[in-house]
Amino acid sequence: MAGRNHLTIPGPTNVPHEILSAMHLPMEDHRSPIFPDLLKPVLEDLKKVFRTETGQAFVFPATGTAGWEIALTNTLNPGDKVLIYRFGQFSHLWMSMAQRLGFEVEMHEVEWGKGIPVDALEARLLADSEQEIKAVLATHNETATGVTSDIAGVRKAMDAAQHSALLFVDGVSSIASMEFNMEEWGIDAAVSGSQKGFMLPAGLAILAFSQKALTAAKTGTYPRCFFDLKDQIATNKDGYTPYTPSTPMIHGLRKSLDILLEEGMKNVYARHYRLAEGTRLAIKAWGLELCAQAGFESDTVSAVMVPEGKDAKEILSVAFNKYNISLGAGLTEVAGKLFRIGHMGDMNDVSMLGSIAGVEMALLDCGYDIQAGSGVAAALEYYRETA
Numbered sequence: 001m002a003g004r005n006h007l008t009i010p011g012p013t014n015v016p017h018e019i020l021s022a023m024h025l026p027m028e029d030h031r032s033p034i035f036p037d038l039l040k041p042v043l044e045d046l047k048k049v050f051r052t053e054t055g056q057a058f059v060f061p062a063t064g065t066a067g068w069e070i071a072l073t074n075t076l077n078p079g080d081k082v083l084i085y086r087f088g089q090f091s092h093l094w095m096s097m098a099q100r101l102g103f104e105v106e107m108h109e110v111e112w113g114k115g116i117p118v119d120a121l122e123a124r125l126l127a128d129s130e131q132e133i134k135a136v137l138a139t140h141n142e143t144a145t146g147v148t149s150d151i152a153g154v155r156k157a158m159d160a161a162q163h164s165a166l167l168f169v170d171g172v173s174s175i176a177s178m179e180f181n182m183e184e185w186g187i188d189a190a191v192s193g194s195q196k197g198f199m200l201p202a203g204l205a206i207l208a209f210s211q212k213a214l215t216a217a218k219t220g221t222y223p224r225c226f227f228d229l230k231d232q233i234a235t236n237k238d239g240y241t242p243y244t245p246s247t248p249m250i251h252g253l254r255k256s257l258d259i260l261l262e263e264g265m266k267n268v269y270a271r272h273y274r275l276a277e278g279t280r281l282a283i284k285a286w287g288l289e290l291c292a293q294a295g296f297e298s299d300t301v302s303a304v305m306v307p308e309g310k311d312a313k314e315i316l317s318v319a320f321n322k323y324n325i326s327l328g329a330g331l332t333e334v335a336g337k338l339f340r341i342g343h344m345g346d347m348n349d350v351s352m353l354g355s356i357a358g359v360e361m362a363l364l365d366c367g368y369d370i371q372a373g374s375g376v377a378a379a380l381e382y383y384r385e386t387a
């Protein structure tokens, strides 16, 4: 089919041409005297995206999933107790990883469509008078349901309970797109990956640790090797890595940081809010509902519920086969019940309108009772007014 596949999934996201070009270069000597000129500023500038001054950023040749493991295994001791709320496939997978790694997991089920219940969290931490919980695992943006949790509220709850647990935050689909304040929110380990807000191919786990977490990493006795922060710290200090880095990816990350910081993080957040808001207005015009309940709507992905009796997979299939647009599927418990529209990364008003038009055509083809052009009209009016 002519034209590019219109990539509207919540990761991998579109890679800007400047990043693709920056990565298209010959292999180089990663032990050369000039390699640190590339890596050191990248690690420094990452802190501006995570919004931390006192923390330290790390890049591993891996993916976001590894970031969960890096946070858990570097700072905790075997069998330590961790607390997690589950409200979608990604919080589920993080919980499952903690179990498989042998940590004692206390999991609280939350209705899919809502995020972390901060009042319940505060009550639970207050009840933990022996401070047995060593870490709180918080999924900032649950990509499976398009739900954003209030991490400032999580920090407030932890402080109100005077609890010393570490705060780990999965920001894979929020960092570099949505408001994220590592320092202000007192986050101890912030986890991200390259293929979402950073607009790169998959292949890097991108993290930042607080000083508190770095101190814990010095004494943590959980066995680790490839993911050991100590090896990164020892080599990063001089601008090198413990093993061969993916040099094209580091060049791509350099360009990604240039693009993000030139736009300015506040502007990046505002752009994602607008893209999301236009999408939400289109969804409303179609008479459909988000999986996210009021107050939890994500600015990087909208998960759209289909009415009873409809199969959301049908929309995905028509969209892909007939219109060459890729949408996100419903995962596990919500498979067939919802489809997801990604509005993350390298997108603007017009590319978003293309996605909305593609969804709208697929909905019409699948027999949804909607007015042709209604979603596009709602979104474009909003984009025009707020541009």
Ligand SMILES: *Cc1c(COP(=O)(O)O)cnc(C)c1O
Pocket: 011, 063, 064, 065, 066, 090, 139, 141, 142, 143, 170, 171, 172, 173, 193, 202
């Ligand atoms: C994509 C994603 C992950 C997993 O990242 P991978 O790079 O696929 O390992 C984890 N958490 C969230 C919230 C995500 O969106």
